[in-house]
Amino acid sequence: MTLLAQLHLHLPPWIHDEVDAQRDYRSPADKIALAIDLSRRNIRHGSGGPFGAAVFDPAHRLVGVGVNRVVPTACSLAHAEMMAFATSQQRTQRYRLNEAGGRWTLATSSQPCAMCYGALFWAGIDDLLIGARASDVQSLAAFDEGPLPTDWQGELQARGIAVQADLARESACDVLRAYGSGGHVY
């Protein structure tokens, strides 16, 4: 077989038209609302699973976004959080986003799965904002989240990553529920 040496992943084109990259996303509520909005738009456009994420710099500016692209790109790595990390790192040309200082934030519409959880430790994130819980993802949309350390929040905090969970949880759950029922969200 021929080995591939190139990997090319892409977000859907609607992010350029539908995401306001110039806005100030000052509060945790502003940030999580964008992540949930991305998850909603992703199922509305049929461009992937019901998950959205966004990275913000210390000045609360939007640096990168991600939506789930596993099926369209045939790549199991293409979860929303991973796409947000990677596009933000390409944008800044830093593999550890916070290496130049300040607090960097990831907002994600649902609790990170086992892979995205592990990725958090290397991406250079200081604040993690979460909408729906893993149990919501499982019960409403039937996605497996994988095994985590028993005290997963404590492990993050021990390494300097602060966690705020259950932010706009009901709004995040509405998207999961719509996806799980095979419906659409408008």
Added chain:
Amino acid sequence: MTLLAQLHLHLPPWIHDEVDAQRDYRSPADKIALAIDLSRRNIRHGSGGPFGAAVFDPAHRLVGVGVNRVVPTACSLAHAEMMAFATSQQRTQRYRLNEAGGRWTLATSSQPCAMCYGALFWAGIDDLLIGARASDVQSLAAFDEGPLPTDWQGELQARGIAVQADLARESACDVLRAYGSGGHVY
């Protein structure tokens, strides 16, 4: 800021010249030897960290390889296992490698970190072959592996992923040691 919608990662060009993609990698020893060889070549070429990984199909053919590319590509996702998963999935156009059946194998020069561990559950892998232990990675090369579930091997086995560890461990450790000492491997 302008949002990036494209992500482009690449393996070093030497993989085309130095990896024999036509060979039969029948035994676990053959498979792990390739993963360790990749880790050695990666530090020899100065193309990334001391880690290598390879994916094999049920007929023991090499489907994709990966080496650590975090620094050269400015991307914290670009661990050896992740690059091997993603290039194999692009090659087969399947986000779950084993969805067409048969046993698929990942061989990795060192125990997967927390991110790559989580990624194993979604990539479609049935057999995991590991060279060096996480404790070797920490003590010899000073890389943090991140938090795992207490019974990390049991969690894999509970989801149908068989694990063989300590394969050619000393050979894998030689590469980590060379990297950790700032030396080169020939």
